Amino acid sequence: xxxxxxxxxTAGLLLSAQGLKAQxxxxxxxxxxxxxxxxxxxxxxxxxxxxxxxxxxxxxxxFQFTGLYERHFNAFKVPELKLFVGGGGxxxxxxxxxxxxxxxxxxxxxxxxxxxxDGILGIEYTFRNAPINxxxxxxxxxxxxxxxxxxxxxxxxxxxxxx
Numbered sequence: 001x002x003x004x005x006x007x008x009x010t011a012g013l014l015l016s017a018q019g020l021k022a023q024x025x026x027x028x029x030x031x032x033x034x035x036x037x038x039x040x041x042x043x044x045x046x047x048x049x050x051x052x053x054x055x056x057x058x059x060x061x062x063f064q065f066t067g068l069y070e071r072h073f074n075a076f077k078v079p080e081l082k083l084f085v086g087g088g089g090x091x092x093x094x095x096x097x098x099x100x101x102x103x104x105x106x107x108x109x110x111x112x113x114x115x116x117x118d119g120i121l122g123i124e125y126t127f128r129n130a131p132i133n134x135x136x137x138x139x140x141x142x143x144x145x146x147x148x149x150x151x152x153x154x155x156x157x158x159x160x161x162x163x
Contacts, residue, residue: 025126031159064092091115116143133159
């Protein structure tokens with residue numbers, strides 16, 4: 001928990017010191033997110049620097065949907081490079097036998113199994129002459145009920161952009 005607080009405080013200081021507002025280079029982007037849980041990502045800007053991102057991913061022989069609000073900032077004086085920070089939540093289901101690593105012949109049904117809060121901190125690059133966006137992020141999450149409630153995930157996203 002101390003690491004998460006330190007990470008969020010550092011991100012806040014970096015972004016407040018940045019002082020520059022980002023203009024998105026695209027309106028909507030659709031692609032894949034690779035990491036501990038792989039899935040589909042859709043990001044849609046509602047203003048020049050504010051976006052909503054939805055991630056539908058596989059997890060423990062089940063699925064998880066994550067919804068995030070993100071604020072984007074110019075990074076390192078490179079127009080195509082943006083830092084972003086945000087938060088939201090997730091909900092999903094999983095196969096209980098797989099999650100608990102039970103290796104026996106008993107039937108383990110699928111359960112509604114996780115819901116919680118998520119943060120995100122990342123950087124993304126949108127190519128100037130191609131409709132491609134690449135992103136790298138860390139996404140801590142806290143499950144509201146779960147055997148191991150705090151998780152620090154990371155992901156790499158490749159998206160096709162629409163103006």
